Amino acid sequence: MVSRGGARGLLGAYELGRTLGEGNFGKVKQARHRGSGAQFAVKILDRARVESQRVDDQIRREIATLKLLAHPNVVRLHEIAASKTKIYMVLELVNGGELFDRIASKGKLPEQEARRLFQQLIDGVSYCHEKGVYHRDLKPENVLVDRKGNIKISDFGLSALPQHLGNDGLLHTTCGSPNYIAPEVLQNRGYDGSLSDIWSCGVILYIMLVGYLPFDDRNIVVLYQKIFKGDTQIPEWLSPGVQNLLRRILEPNPMKRITMAEIKAHEWFLEDYVPALPYDNDDEDSELYIAHHFKEKISEAPEDKTTHQINAFQLIGMASSLDLSGFFEEEDVSLRKIRFTSTHPPEDLFDKIENSASEMGFHVHRGHSKLKLTRNCNGSVNQKNPVSFLVWTEVFELSPSLYVVELTKSHGDPALYRQLCERICSDLGVLKMDQIFGTRPIADDLASLDKRSATPLVAL
Template sequence: MGATGDAEGAAAGCRARAALLGAYELGRTLGEGNFGKVKQARHRATGEHFAVKILDRGRVLSLPGADDQVRREIATLTMLAHPNVVRLHEVAASKTKIYMVLEFVNGGELFDRIAIKRKLSEREGRRLFQQLIDGVSYCHEKGVYHRDLKPENVLIDRKGKIKISDFGLSALPQHLGNDGLLHTTCGSPNYIAPEVLQNRGYDGSLSDIWSCGVILYIMLVGHLPFDDRNMVVLYQKIFKGDTQIPEWLSPGAQNLLKRILEPNPMKRINMAEIKLHEWFQKDYIPVAPYDDDDEDVRLGAILPIKEQISEAHGDKSIHQMNAFQLIGMASSLDLSGLFEEEGVSQRKIRFTSAHPPKDLFDKIEVSATQSGFHVQRAHSKLKITGNCNGPNNPTPFLVCAEVFELGPSLHVVELRKSHGDTAVYRQLYDRISSDLGIDKIFGMGSLFGDNLPSFDSRAATPLVAL
């Protein structure tokens, strides 16, 4: 029976591997590590580029703790969906290999950028640091502590956007001790927080903040704040916070570095205080996480396998809505409000329009941009992001706009708030509805008033395609 089970598992692994590799065209090698290679790949159907990490299972199993490190990285990345964190798209495995399909970041490491420029201007350093803090604070909100933050583990794409990577040493809530602290000493010597070295337990958030401070120092000054060939001397410098912060830096940068590189974690600045710091606040636009409705990670043979559903051909800019989905909009049938603190009508607004989908997207983009928000098109929706509470209380703001087709000349537009203040959300959709010439916008479930829509199967042109 055991042999049969092993054979079935191996066969499942081979099928998962074949399905994954059949979907991608592997290209040049991007890098090599202890466990295998990272190759560039192109998705055959969409043409999108990815990075495929191919790990040798034998090597992973031969090194103590390496198997746990790989599993931990996969488990962590499946939890995270943020523009400043490298995204995991698929995982599959065969008997000898593990395949991780990751977001392809084409700009190299932050380390390389600093090495080329020697040091960055305060403006560029601040912009990158803001993204780093946005990504790290998001991880902390998810209960993830990186524990190995350094320029080599921070990637930058060609647009200058930071992507945090390498979560092999990360900690999750289940790794906390009974005292609510972490106890494993790990990280890179020059970036490790002093409390981690003391073996008394440490707060993962504050230790990550220390590492972010070391990265900020390197970006602005051009060399490590704590460095020595003798490890004992290096750790003594870290314990004391023994470093020189140049006076030629702006007063704000000096102050923030001093408050982050505070050796006493109880006196160290926290994430919320960093985001409110005057130097950090300059030109700061908070970045919202990806929408919760974005595609889930597909896991192969090493985790429960999900069937891959092939996309139908046709216009991908809009979704066709059938009668059952339309009826489900009615307030009498919508149960989501029972499980959420915020009322459904405060999060979702729908209205009908005869405008073509492209015109709707264009007009919504113009309205949102003129209201001071940033807009990006992703798949079949618009994502509207920005800062909704002002400089003294920065809060990420994310609204998704999606169009559904009811018929050849009738569409439903949905504005869904994922993050941010409800009052700002209402101001935004008031502006959008005015620009679109909509007299009245209805809340979720009120699209058709108190009555459910009726359907006449005898009609020559049905209102809704069943």
């Protein structure tokens, strides 16, 4: 956004400064409001890249979520705008780093400090729940800390709004980060977004106090089995009050798990508790709030003079699924590997996947523990031509009635891989692919499965 003359770029009332971060879909810049001098962070996303990766629906969900929220413990969206080439999000600048970094630097936090941060975390999360927003990916990396040591919840890319509830009033998208995911989320039977967020808050509290994860294993199957059982040790050197709270939060049966109201009434939680109040304009109509901020037009740098403004509500519109965090990662792993859970018997899973792939023109080879899907994308039947597309499929058992299906692209066209996954998921009756790719399904951010200890199901 730097002009050809060397001056800093302008974005309406903002002067853009140094780049804070950069990734595949755009960059984050520090910005100063020219009127007040206040500092902000501006996410500048490249529309062409966003649309080519089919994540524009994800942007809508992030904005639709953030525009509802105005709380001291939640990162705030101040303004949004879009041009023909860019999407801009003016966000609160939080420059104290991630909670993860604070824990990593100290090993663990004193109980008094952990309690204060946990109180702020619960204040922010419970406020979101009151607004009908369920985060679904709470972890120390998604909790920022400002220079004053106050928590700011961020990265609402996996969040759910009231319109995402099923007819049973429950959520059904399996998503989140493996070590923080609640057991009921893995079971494909629907779950209460509030109770699953509470579980994740409990994992964060455990890490702050103890310095390591309550549920961890290199093998994804073993990890999920530990989560299902609530298999963790709560150190006896912790105070009795927090031991009690942790046990009640990390209760694998959601019907027996402590509620948000009960957490706020817990004796340990109430010590030195000062509730955080929402901002004054919290009750403003959100659309009027956004419209107010679109009074100023955006001034692009000279090289982008032809920018054409679009209506903000074209951008917000319908919310479906979103993960902004992926815009700033080195690589979007969901483009080469996905995992999802299924209750179909293993034999049915292999048969259905083979039928789906065969009908799309893939050659299916059944091995001892996996399916190999190949296709010559050059359209030639010459056997001397190398196979130009290869996907491996494996199924792992979590419990007698729950399985993990893993699709891994070894090489080939990402668009064709996506079509294959869409077809398989459609035939299996699981999530829509925009949800799977947009929500980073369970365990996508694990580097790999430990094949030595995990027992895949035999495909033959």
